[in-house]
Amino acid sequence: MNTLVKSSDRLVRFVNRRLSGRAVNQLMVRIPYIWLLLFFLLPLVIILKISLADPVMARPPYTPMFDWAAGAVQWFQGTLDNYRAIFNDRLYMYTYWSSVKFASVSTVLVLLIGYPMAYAIARAEGKWRTIFLLLVILPFWTSFLLRVYAWLGLLNTYGLINKTLMGLGIIDAPLEMMYTDFAVYIGIVYSYLPFMILPLYASLEKLDGDLRDAAADLGAGPVRTFIDVTLPLSLPGVIAGSMLVFIPAMGEYVIPTLLGGPDNLMIGRVLYDEYFFNMDWPLSSAIAIVLLSLLIVPIMILRYFQDKEAAA
Amino acid sequence: MNDSGNVYKQHETIAVNTEAKSAPIGHGRPWMDPTIEPFIRVEGVSKHFGDFAAVDRVDLDIYQGELFSILGGSGSGKTTLLRVLAGFEEPSTGRVVIDGVDMAGIPPHRRPVNMMFQSYALFPHMTVAKNIAYGLKRDGMRKAVISERVADVLDLVQMSDFGPRKPAQLSGGQRQRVALARAIVKRPKVLLLDEPLGALDKKLRESTQFELANIQYKSGITFIVVTHDQEEAMTLSTRIAVMDQGRFPQVGTPTEIYEYPETRFTADFIGTINSFEGSVESVSGSEMSVSLPALDMTLQVPVKNGISNGDTVCLAVRPEKIWISTSPPETADTAVLTGTVEDQGYFGNLSLYRVRLETGEIIQVSAQNRERQSERMIDWDATVHIHWDIASMVLLKE
Structure with missing residues (x-):
């Protein structure tokens, strides 16, 4: 650790000697922008470009958008066919809807389970708080993929849960849990719970205990205090947690593929299939762009209301 | 009370x-x-x-x-x-x-x-x-x-x-x-x-x-x-x-x-107080005499319940109850103590003096600054005379 700090110090001193302070500052400010430009904006533009092309049996498997000749763009060619295909095909539209349904129901479930947990952690005594937080983060030490696989073993027809229930004589025949909506929900809720608990904990932990006492002092019972004080003041945590769950759950690929059946459609799977099995890069790019728009719209609306709130 | x-x-x-x-x-x-x-x-x-x-x-x-x-x-x-x-x-x-x-x-x-x-x-x-x-x-x-x-x-x-x-x-x-x-x-x-x-x-x-x-x-x-x-x-x-x-x-x-x-x-928590430990030498009727080695004097004070000969007691007086002057006071019904100003603090409206007695005891005295600083006589190392009304002293429990 120390040597790391020392060598980074040396690097900073070296850079400082080479560049004036002002230039260093400029560079430091721009690095995040350059990063965003290279690794977010540029790929996005490429995807957008591919989504406007036609698929061809070639490498890359799509028509070029520009025809370069003599170092200049000769013609521009784009098509909205891929988008038309998506909007005209009921399967795609259904899959988007199904993804929104899975993601939003899961988000609500995660919120309902995560809120009491975050609340309990925030109210726990110092020593316990650290232990609980560690327990929340602990699953991250194992690969996400392995944790989802582990559910296979639990939910299978002759998995641990069915065997136990049958052994106890509670059920006669195994429950069909695998390859159902239920399994997908279990997978998403389990996997994304920490992403809800952590931001919720952060905003609940900040909450001044005096505010709860003040509400009680002014005549609010425990439930009323929660509704009037705790909940509204933890709303930033609720929103942040819900975003962190909803957005990746929308595009989730691993969970519906491993735990879901052919009926439990999610857009991530369709995208994967179009890309790798059908080699239809333009269509899968268009699917990705539509997905992105679906996700950006609620975020923009949210930001708008947050800004209005902050201005008030 | x-x-x-x-x-x-x-x-x-x-x-x-x-x-x-x-x-x-x-x-x-x-x-x-x-x-x-x-x-x-x-x-x-x-x-x-x-x-x-x-x-x-x-x-x-x-x-x-x-x-x-x-x-x-x-x-x-x-x-x-x-x-x-x-x-x-x-x-x-x-x-x-x-x-x-x-x-x-x-x-x-x-x-x-x-x-x-x-x-x-x-x-x-x-x-x-x-x-x-x-x-x-x-x-x-x-x-x-x-x-x-x-x-x-x-x-x-x-x-x-x-x-x-x-x-x-x-x-x-x-x-x-x-x-x-x-x-x-x-x-x-x-x-x-x-x-x-x-x-x-x-x-x-x-x-x-x-x-x-x-x-x-x-x-x-x-x-x-x-x-x-x-x-x-x-x-x-x-x-x-x-x-x-x-x-x-x-x-x-x-x-x-x-x-x-x-x-x-x-007494200590509210304001400042000079407190002196002493021992009860004799109790007679409603009065007792207490010797205070720090001041090198014996005072007659009213008896307090439960105090008998030989007990250790604490007598205290607040700084503003003490008179301080460079010349010996003309009329004083109590012993006048002499000491030197070891330190002084100027607060504008009043000044606080730390006076070292011959016994080595330090007594805090505060005085209103009725006159301007330049006109006042009390300064560092000045020899001063201090005295107070014994009725303004209090007997403290530990």
Whole structure:
């Protein structure tokens, strides 16, 4: 650790000697922008470009958008066919809807389970708080993929849960849990719970205990205090947690593929299939762009209301 | 309260002081009137956190309309006691009775008590008006009545124009007023104030202090103020309970606490005091003679109960009760001590001198600066004569 700090110090001193302070500052400010430009904006533009092309049996498997000749763009060619295909095909539209349904129901479930947990952690005594937080983060030490696989073993027809229930004589025949909506929900809720608990904990932990006492002092019972004080003041945590769950759950690929059946459609799977099995890069790019728009719209609306709130 | 802590040399002085302490019964001094029932009774209340007793078997009677202060340093248990009164903590032993009702098991939201928090605890997501209206809303009052009451109380704290603002848009002093308004708008039987002026700067604190007393008088609500600021407690209160390690070494009016402290803790905590250890040489009738090696003198003082020959006692005198001059005083009915000024502090209105006696004892003396600095004679290393009226000394318990 120390040597790391020392060598980074040396690097900073070296850079400082080479560049004036002002230039260093400029560079430091721009690095995040350059990063965003290279690794977010540029790929996005490429995807957008591919989504406007036609698929061809070639490498890359799509028509070029520009025809370069003599170092200049000769013609521009784009098509909205891929988008038309998506909007005209009921399967795609259904899959988007199904993804929104899975993601939003899961988000609500995660919120309902995560809120009491975050609340309990925030109210726990110092020593316990650290232990609980560690327990929340602990699953991250194992690969996400392995944790989802582990559910296979639990939910299978002759998995641990069915065997136990049958052994106890509670059920006669195994429950069909695998390859159902239920399994997908279990997978998403389990996997994304920490992403809800952590931001919720952060905003609940900040909450001044005096505010709860003040509400009680002014005549609010425990439930009323929660509704009037705790909940509204933890709303930033609720929103942040819900975003962190909803957005990746929308595009989730691993969970519906491993735990879901052919009926439990999610857009991530369709995208994967179009890309790798059908080699239809333009269509899968268009699917990705539509997905992105679906996700950006609620975020923009949210930001708008947050800004209005902050201005008030 | 008893007089035994006071030391008088002359019989007349005793008479005068006794009268001053007991004269106006009833009006303005309900604690002197045995026919008046206390409004709040704290009986043998303790609060333990593990092995630690934050509040340790305290008794307290507080009367209607009082502005009662609980004065103590940090960790003295004063805030814990306040939280017990508010219902946020259940007492480990004893009970609290407010207006004849035993508060045992009654949660905070059902007590006829409101609290003004040290942090103010204003709801950041509500406007000033909504903060104040909150308690009334919980009582299920009609909207028209609520807005009227809110307007009244905003007027009382001179914040009428600030109703639509959010707490974050207010200054510290304004927030303090809103917190006070929110706490009194329900017209509680008792208002608990936790360091109400603690977060204000000195100038604002001084003006707000009187305003707070004024609002208390106007509203007629019984105030219980917790503070660590002795000046605040002295100027505000009808009575003060000095708190130390979960107990009350003394409860009394500001004058009693200051002029007749009973214990060394009280005397030291409130103001400055010179205290001298001595031993009782003889007890005869109502007087005893105490020799004070630090001053190299023997004083005749009234006997206090339970003191006999050979006991060690502590006699104390406040710095402002001592005369200091460069020339020997012409008339003094007590021994004059001589010493040198070892240090002096100039405070503008008064100066504080640390005078080293021949015995090596250092005595603090304060004097009003009636003359300009340049004209005053007392300076570092000056030889000075000091003396004081023995009646202004107090006998302290450890």
